[in-house]
Amino acid sequence: MNQTSSHSQSKSNSGSKLLTLIGLTFLISNSFPANAFSFDKPVQLSGFLSFGGGLTDAKAFPGGDDPNDPEDEANPSEDTPRYTAGSGHFILDDTLSFDQDTKAGLQLDFTIDEKTSATLQFISYAYANNFQANLSWAYISYSLIPDLVFRGGRFRLPIYFTSDYLDIGVAYTWITPPTEVYSTINMSNLTGVDLLYSRQVGNWVWATQPFLGTSKFERDDFQSVFKNLLGINSSLNQENIQLRIAYMKYEYSIQPWPLGNNHALLIQQLLDAGMTNLEENINPNGSTTEFLTFGLSWHKNRWGVQTEWAKRNNTRSLPDIEGYYITLLYQYRHWQPHITFAARKELNESSRFHPDLAQLSITSPLLATFTETLIHSATNIEDNEIESITIGLTVSFSDYMIGKFELSEIRNIESTGFFEFATKHDKNHILKFAIDLTF
Amino acid sequence: MLSASLLSLIVACYSIPSYSQEKASLYIIININNPVETLTTQEVRAIFLSMVNSYPDGKRAIPINLPSNSLANKAFMEKVLYKNKRSLRTYWTRLLFTGRGKLPTVLKQPADIIKAVSQTQQAIGYFVGGLEELNSYEESNNIMVVMTIPLESPIETPLIIKTS
Numbered sequence: 001m002n003q004t005s006s007h008s009q010s011k012s013n014s015g016s017k018l019l020t021l022i023g024l025t026f027l028i029s030n031s032f033p034a035n036a037f038s039f040d041k042p043v044q045l046s047g048f049l050s051f052g053g054g055l056t057d058a059k060a061f062p063g064g065d066d067p068n069d070p071e072d073e074a075n076p077s078e079d080t081p082r083y084t085a086g087s088g089h090f091i092l093d094d095t096l097s098f099d100q101d102t103k104a105g106l107q108l109d110f111t112i113d114e115k116t117s118a119t120l121q122f123i124s125y126a127y128a129n130n131f132q133a134n135l136s137w138a139y140i141s142y143s144l145i146p147d148l149v150f151r152g153g154r155f156r157l158p159i160y161f162t163s164d165y166l167d168i169g170v171a172y173t174w175i176t177p178p179t180e181v182y183s184t185i186n187m188s189n190l191t192g193v194d195l196l197y198s199r200q201v202g203n204w205v206w207a208t209q210p211f212l213g214t215s216k217f218e219r220d221d222f223q224s225v226f227k228n229l230l231g232i233n234s235s236l237n238q239e240n241i242q243l244r245i246a247y248m249k250y251e252y253s254i255q256p257w258p259l260g261n262n263h264a265l266l267i268q269q270l271l272d273a274g275m276t277n278l279e280e281n282i283n284p285n286g287s288t289t290e291f292l293t294f295g296l297s298w299h300k301n302r303w304g305v306q307t308e309w310a311k312r313n314n315t316r317s318l319p320d321i322e323g324y325y326i327t328l329l330y331q332y333r334h335w336q337p338h339i340t341f342a343a344r345k346e347l348n349e350s351s352r353f354h355p356d357l358a359q360l361s362i363t364s365p366l367l368a369t370f371t372e373t374l375i376h377s378a379t380n381i382e383d384n385e386i387e388s389i390t391i392g393l394t395v396s397f398s399d400y401m402i403g404k405f406e407l408s409e410i411r412n413i414e415s416t417g418f419f420e421f422a423t424k425h426d427k428n429h430i431l432k433f434a435i436d437l438t439f
Numbered sequence: 440m441l442s443a444s445l446l447s448l449i450v451a452c453y454s455i456p457s458y459s460q461e462k463a464s465l466y467i468i469i470n471i472n473n474p475v476e477t478l479t480t481q482e483v484r485a486i487f488l489s490m491v492n493s494y495p496d497g498k499r500a501i502p503i504n505l506p507s508n509s510l511a512n513k514a515f516m517e518k519v520l521y522k523n524k525r526s527l528r529t530y531w532t533r534l535l536f537t538g539r540g541k542l543p544t545v546l547k548q549p550a551d552i553i554k555a556v557s558q559t560q561q562a563i564g565y566f567v568g569g570l571e572e573l574n575s576y577e578e579s580n581n582i583m584v585v586m587t588i589p590l591e592s593p594i595e596t597p598l599i600i601k602t603s
Contacts, residue, residue, distance in 0.1 A: 040541075046535055046536065048536065107535075107536060107538075109538065114499075119538040121536075121538075137538070139538075141538070143492075145493075145497065146491075146492040146493035146497070146498070146499040146500070147491050147492050147493050147497075155538070156537075164533070164536070164537035164538075164539065165532070165533050165536045165537055168532060168533070168536045170529070170532050171529055171532045171533045171536065172529075196539060198490060198491050198492075199491060200481070200482060200485055200491055200495065203479075203481050205485050205490040205491060207490070237490060238481075239481075239484075239521050240521065299526065331523075331525065336525075396525060399507075399524075399528050438532055438535075438536075
């Protein structure tokens, strides 16, 4: 069996397992006797689907926008600059693409008894392995008291406002939540445990969720591993206002390290040159990262405002990142226009490099340049600064299906912004549409 | 004569809606054996939106809803949940796909809610109408009204539909 047929066999098996599971779910849900006042369904099957497309007008600038900016990567092949938004995979170029925002998911909620339940969620993305379904969630919940729930397994990393329903387009205004904030941390799932607690405090409902576990973020060329991950979020809700804060800390490592043969050679040269401290500084393995975010959501009559601010602090040579967005929306019948302003920047550009790098640039300028290039290429778009304005329109076709249309102006304040290579102009545009439904 | 027979048949076999031009009220009801005596709008809202899963005394709460196309549900959305249809739909979608809370059980008729609340100590429900209609039910002895919200405009709709 060759590799291709093995791969398609694997996908086929994955698909048939999913179908078998869904079939069993229907059997189980139909096998329970009907009871007028049995309030918990033994099994609940829910699904969602999004179909979307988009393109950008960014033009290639083969020489790079600014020759003095080492991050403004030249694009010698004159390929159209791709808007990747730090995702590690292709998102948009100048050809209409339907892959990025097209996805489907199924969720199964099993009620085991009054206190215990299990949840499974399968998601397949058009951009990932041609719609191969992945087990995105798998956790068991146990209610210690009505408002204190213990969960264990794999679930969403609960750090942003929309973290829990990140893939459910019907649940938010935008086609995708603002990248300037939501890419500050690339991982979206956590394997571990958490506690969900809520209580009424006067006219407010206070909810909090401490969590502990590990996570991974995989790209074609490397894998980021987040160990000893612990954090907590807390929110206050009233009639039309919600305040939220989340804090998280983890130990970061990257695999493989060194990233390749040239990288290994460079590290060896640094060690040979006596730059042990510098070598340790550019090695992210074992470094600690802290993350903090605030959010505010307010709705009154037809108007709504939502904003989030996020900051990530790293030790060693990794960039510290800050991002925020503010969205204003208005609802008129089935229509909901909105405008979003978002920005993101690196905070420690001048201070994050070890002092020995300056010394190395005197004693061995070529080695210093290679080292700096390596640091920049390893952190990729995280060195950049961008702003964006998005105007969008959402229309409800029914209770379960909505359409979205968005036009964004992406401004590269520094370097290539969220584009893979330098663009001819620092202002580029993105046009996107999506249809979201739940069932 | 034929009409009278037909009417009798309908009365015997099907439910009879009682109509009113009076100003009705929205009643929040719980089981008579529930130790809770009063609830604030905010507490009822938190229970129905699954923000909390218990009464103020810490006991589990089981909210029961009416269908989203009913006028009673519309009044409940406006007066207690402070949400319109779209924002509530978005809220339910979030709740459903976060696995954090459960959507309230939906029963078709107010009479079903009265029956369910009368038989379930932890249940909480609502209906629109008058207390006279409620008292005409056998189950009303097991029901306690914890909140009454007068509605501003008269409703021209079946109040409590008795099912035979």
